[in-house]
Amino acid sequence: MWRAERPILLAPHGSRAVTGAVTIRRTNVLDPSDWMLRPDGIRLATPVRTWFDCAQDLDDTRFERLTEWVLDRHATVPALFHMARRMQARGRDGSARVTRVLGSRPAWLKPADSGLEVTMFKALAAAGVQGLVRQHPIVLANGRTIHVDVAVPAIRWALEVDHITWHGGRLDAQNDKVRDRQTRRVGWQVDRVTDADTRDHLAETVTELLSLIALRARDLGITANS
Numbered sequence: 001m002w003r004a005e006r007p008i009l010l011a012p013h014g015s016r017a018v019t020g021a022v023t024i025r026r027t028n029v030l031d032p033s034d035w036m037l038r039p040d041g042i043r044l045a046t047p048v049r050t051w052f053d054c055a056q057d058l059d060d061t062r063f064e065r066l067t068e069w070v071l072d073r074h075a076t077v078p079a080l081f082h083m084a085r086r087m088q089a090r091g092r093d094g095s096a097r098v099t100r101v102l103g104s105r106p107a108w109l110k111p112a113d114s115g116l117e118v119t120m121f122k123a124l125a126a127a128g129v130q131g132l133v134r135q136h137p138i139v140l141a142n143g144r145t146i147h148v149d150v151a152v153p154a155i156r157w158a159l160e161v162d163h164i165t166w167h168g169g170r171l172d173a174q175n176d177k178v179r180d181r182q183t184r185r186v187g188w189q190v191d192r193v194t195d196a197d198t199r200d201h202l203a204e205t206v207t208e209l210l211s212l213i214a215l216r217a218r219d220l221g222i223t224a225n226s
Helices: 047-056 060-073 077-088 095-103 113-126 170-185 195-200 202-219
Strands: 008-012 023-027 035-037 043-045 133-139 145-152 157-162 189-194
Touching: 043 047, 047 060, 047 077, 047 095, 060 077, 060 095, 077 095, 113 133, 113 145, 113 157, 113 195, 113 202, 145 170, 157 170, 157 195, 157 202, 170 189, 189 195, 189 202, 195 202
Parallel strands: 008 023, 157 189
Antiparallel strands: 035 043, 133 145, 145 157
16 A cells, blocks of 8 residues: 555654664554564554554545555454544644545445455455445335445345444344344345454355355345356
8 A cells, every 4th residue: 555665663752763774753652552563572553553643644545545445454443433533632643634534434334344344245246246235225114224234236135244343232233133124124135244254254154145145036036146
């Protein structure tokens, strides 16, 4: 996405560099959660902290691309918002750009939290499923419009990815069940997988979903393109 010509070193105020081969950036905000330890003992900023710090170096377009890339590979949306709130409270450089880019995302587009929806979408597409779309709108009987993570509209099949690491409370589960019932009332089948299914058992999960898609198509008398 972007590589600095010289490594950027985050250092506390008052410290001095031992080499001129790096760019020093002073910070008074460097919590243990902001870095991780490499096997050789070098500390690296986490993807989320690096994402925020890059806001001062990139224009809005490139920072938006970086945001999508980080969401696809490294982080959840709540993690980005948490970092933004924490750092903006300290008046860090780049805060305004972070606010613009995060605020520009359509309200209905539940971003690919930790990239798992995108991962599942790409895996199903690679397996040959035709007609896949992300964030497909479905109008419920009560007039409310929801957007499902992944869908095959031709057979009215939808897939939701549940993030048990941050979205798994009793009320969330209850709301999901109500939403699923309402979706079925308008003729859609909703299946759910977890972040663990997607991250740790992707191949097995895709195989299972292919079977469910085929069964759904058979029940409707439609030839499944998979």
